[in-house]
Amino acid sequence: MLVLLPPSEGKATSGEGPALDLGTLTLPELAPAREEVLGALTELCSGPEETAMDVLGLTPGQADALKRNLDAADAPTLRAADLYTGVLYDRLGLPDLLESVPDRVRERVLVFSGLWGVVGAADRLPPYRLSMGVRLPPLGGLGAYWRRVLAEPMGDLAGDRLLVDCRSSAYAAAFKPRGRAAERLVSVRVLRERTVDGRVRRSVVSHMAKATRGDIARSLLLEGVEAATPEELAQALRDLGHTVELPEGRPGSARVLDVVETG
Template identity: 80%
Template sequence: MLILLPPSEGKAASGDGPGLDLSALTLPELAPAREEVMAALADLCSGPEEEALRVLGLSASQSEALKRDLDAATAPTLRAADLYTGVLYDRLGLPGLLDSPAAARVRERVLVFSGLWGVVGPEDRLPPYRLSMGVRLPPLGGLGPYWRRALKGPLEALSEGRLLVDCRSSAYAAAFRPSGSAAGRTVAVRVLRERVVGGRVRRSVVSHMAKATRGDIARALLAEGVAAATPEELAAALADLGYTVELQPGPRPGAARTLDVLSAD
């Protein structure tokens, strides 16, 4: 099983470890692509500040992020588990899991997608940075399509025969779309809120709650040692853990499935 996660917009501001070593990151064969994105980002951030902020989708009050991006190659690093913060990661609690009996499962089963690095593992050492997957980075263009080309081969090999539990947002899902037999082993986790309105049950997606619930689910799968091999086994395991879930049929045989996690008001 592989759990696919987005990064977080919020990140730790500093590290205290050695400088970046691209050869030590998960999927080191991505080093040339990572170097290309780093160079393009440094080029952007060393130019006019207003243009860099516009391209990166940042406000003037976030200009300190430009310096972090410029310093990424030499800044002190910290584990990805400690770098990413925010609702999903607060609920997931990667640092605690890495200090628990679940540590080996966390290292083996968690992949975090990134606009700068493509994908990383929880113990990869990274500098603080800011680069969203939705950015169109000159001269590379959209980072989603860029990383989709670079990640296709390495991730297809890494995911061979494994269930993919997809907890990513749409921007990061664009960087890797499982195809072929991998699509049939992919389950996208969708969180829906149920409430009664005018005597009728209605369902809706709530972003903040979805992040928290995905973090809870990822933590439960890792802490409890769930080893589901099929979408049906995943749904049954989460039901056993107390979640109300519905596994939706795919649009066609062999397509990725959606697992609805229901939360009532």
């Protein structure tokens, strides 16, 4: 089983480890693509600041991200587990899990990235800022770029394992298994259930869904769940106290696992 995660917009701003070594990252065969994206990002951030800020979707208060991008090749690094912050990662607690169940985290957690494609939790990275939704000159949309690059190596890495997809839509675009392989991907959707005027209503939640996905991923890793099918995953999460539903899927399509939150 693999747990697929998005990165976070919020990131640590400094590291203390050795400089970036692309050969040590998960899927080292991606090094040429990573160099190409980093080169394009460096060129963008070396040009007019206003243009770079606009392309990267940064606000005036985030201008320091340009310097971090320019320094990325030589800056001190830190583990991806320590680099990514925010709601999902606060609830997931990757640094703690790397201490308590290191093998599970190293073998099962993959973080998708606009700059690196996909990395492992223990991979050492410099601070940076580049979202998957960016259209980076001259490469174009990064979701489409990485989808071409990642299709074969990610397909080989995934094999016949179940994929628990906690990514947002922008990052999910970077790897979409096809055909029968798609049936092994389960997207985690979070629904809020409330009673309004005596009627039960459900709605898809966005921001706080990150917290729930972090909780789900932590439960799976901490308890060592070994689900091989969407049905086994749903039952394992019920056994762990989560309220989940698994709607029927279509042949050749990814499944959706609904996690129902009340209140």
